[in-house]
Amino acid sequence: MHGTPHTVADVMTRTVVAVLAGTVFKDLVKTMDRWRVSALPVVDGDHRVLGVVSEADLLPKEEFRDGDPDRYARLRRLSDLAKAGARTAEELMTAPAVTVRADEPLPCAARIMARCRVKRLPVVDADGVLKGVVSRSDLLKVFLRDDEDIANEVRHQVVAFLFPDPEEPIRVVARDGVVTLTGRVPDTSIVPVVARLVRAVEGVVDVDCALLGPPRRPDLDADLPEAPPTDDPAEERTVAPDGCSS
Template sequence: MTHQHPVRSVMKTNVATVHPETPFKAAAALLAAWGVSGAPVVDNEGVVVGVVSQGDLLERKAGRVRRRRLHRKATGQFVADLMTTPAITVEQEADVSRAARLLEEHRIHRLPVVDSAGKLAGLVTRGDLLRIFLRPDTEIRAEIREEVIERVMCVDPRDLFVSVHNGVVTLKGQLERASLVTMMLEFARRVDGVVEVRNELTAKLDDARLGEGAAAQGSVGVFGAMLKK
């Protein structure tokens, strides 16, 4: 399995937080003082129970009531009345790719990071995740050679050509079977910082239709399980 970055490796740990009983004005002042557009809402045990944003506060300030369910926000005096709940969170041990998917799926800009008990551990933003794609090309190339080619695929890196330019990976050379080419490409795409993988690999044996052999099935099964991790 190639090395992946857990969310805790990129998250911020110094996070502005509010409590459900925090008054509206105090929450607005805190966001302004920290220069942030939103903050996790935590209870007395540190468990994340919601998120409050500038948008939530503006709905209260403007007194907008477009639908019945917004009435509480428009008249609320405390964060418990204004916050968005339940909060979308991500586990600190999860891979950064999961955090990226959550941000995109829910169209949000920040995610509270929690531990196994649901307590706040930090905060991750789109900018934090973007840093992953700023990895030097030399670092990406080294990981593909050492982790993907040598450790996972058990192929001598000297037998293949690997180049990385602006995150775009090019793989050249020959492998024993076509199925191994597919696996190698998939693992290479999973390396943090990779933008695209260009395939110039060839295979000595086209085993795409040889799924009936026990050996072929075993090989695909093992690598398939690794891909799901």
């Protein structure tokens, strides 16, 4: 129903600086400084991603440089202590690497970043070969989409699909990424579905769904008096000609 959503391949950075497993510590620091990056994918000879080495992996070397670790560090930070003595990318990297496929939709990449608490992901193909890197800022590019483009997609891909023959037009307005829908729909039970589909349109920040149900039709017999109840025989009376009841 919707237009083809963007994938990771649409927003990723294709020029990627990567290092081999045997890259030494000082060369890792130099590479990060030269390219102004805080993490580097580690690849094998076929460019398959083996892991990722980040600034956090390098810091234990400085942290434990001027003294022996205390008892707490020795017991609780064995991994950091090992990295403090590491010399190569292979010894320092976090493995296996958290990656994302190039053909995955953007929400998938966002969920991986949030779940794994990382700022960027190496992008790989089906064989695990490095194709690029995607960052948080890359995923936010969809919110640069023009408001009128968003409104047009909502009109043609959501409203026209759910309400092909509306009794009256449904108005769609987008402002700063917030989509507002007004008008009447034949069944208000579908309103949550409308809101969910609109929210799924790329670039939508939020949805104000002010759709109403059909107008109430007046009762055709509204002016007729209600008949009094006569179910109880005790309530029935016969009026005699002299005005007395019997």
